[in-house]
Amino acid sequence: MKGRSILEILVGAVVLIVATGFLAYAVTNTGRTTRTGGLALTARFDRIDGLAPGADVRIAGVKVGTVTGQRIDPTTFLAILSLDVDSTLRIPEDSSAEITSEGLLGGKYVAIVPGGAEKLLRSGSEITITQSSVSLEALLGRFIFSVTELSGQRPATPEGAAPAVPTARP
Structure with a gap:
């Protein structure tokens, strides 16, 4: 009985060591780094639905x-995003930022579309041209509303003509 408990403890220890190794590997290889010191930029958006700190900032994918970070401007009620971008990039001042999704059910990220200005964004600059997140629920709601409106409409009658009255058939 004593030999079995020592064996169980050793197997449990090996399982814990392997699990810790997998966890360490997952944390170091997720691509989500906590590095800072890059180009600190901000951007203001009407809506940032589903975008959280730690989300990607991408250029050309x-x-x-x-x-x-994210916060709300108390005077304009716009969402202000703080972005940390690779400092080796030379991003033109007239670049735009848009919140987009990876797919129908994918996560959201900020896409920077470089402009053509010669003047470049510096650390602490704000991207002024932005496009907010599109709400899938709102789009579906509008679509459903428009379909029900169209199916409920009757054909227009010529001016002065009496509207058609449905007749009962025997």
Whole structure:
């Protein structure tokens, strides 16, 4: 009985060591780094539905930074995102930022679309051209409303003509 308990303890210890190794690997290889010191940018949006700190910042689909914070402007009620972008990039001043999703059910990220200005964004700059998140629920609601409106409409009658009265058939 004593030999069995020591064996169980050793197997349990091995399982814990392997689980810790998997956890360490997952944390170091997720691509979500906590590095700072890059280009600190801000951007204001009407809506940021589903976007959280730690989300990707991408240019041409390539991850170049992360969303480091979000807050609300108490006077304009706009969402202000703080972005940490790779400092080796030379981002033109007239670049735009848009919140987009990876797919129908995918996560959201901030996409930076570079402009063509010669003047570049510096750390502490604000991206002024933004496009907010599109709410899938709102789009579906509008679509359903428009379909029900169309199906409930009757054909227009010519001016002065009496509207058609449905007749009962025997």
